[in-house]
Amino acid sequence: MCDYKNIMEDMVEQVYDKIKDQLxxxxxxxxxxxxxxxxxNQLPPHYVVSHEGKLYAKMYLMKEQHSMDITSALTKGAMLVREHPRH
Ligand SMILES: [Zn+2]
Structure with missing residues (x-):
């Protein structure tokens, strides 16, 4: 199966699960x-063809700057949601 996919979605979910208790x-x-x-919405999308996704995500997150960008976007999002929860 060859399909394209924005792997930033997976990566943000991964980082979220790692840091959710600290948020x-x-x-x-x-x-x-x-x-x-x-x-x-804060982060650049990263499209890859799906079979490359896992490897690419791993390499992308190995760069500390990248995980820090995702962490800080999630932290900002959490601050907003805390102020205006929608549930
Ligand atoms: Zn809630």
Missing amino acids: DCCQCQCCRNDIIAYAL
């Missing part, structure tokens, strides 16, 4: 999606 924010599905959507 000090509601972790229900709705708030989680709000935070992730906010972060994704």
Whole structure:
């Protein structure tokens, strides 16, 4: 199967799951999606063809600057959601 995919979505979800306990924010599905959507709007999309996705994501996140960018976008999103929870 050859399909394209924005792997930034997977990476943001991965980082979210790693740091969600430090975000000090509601972790229900709705708030989680709000935070992730906010972060994704801050970050550049990264499209790859799906079979390359896993490897590419691994390499991308190995760069500390990249994980830091994602972490800070998620942190900002969490701050906004904490102030205006939608649930
Ligand atoms: Zn919530």
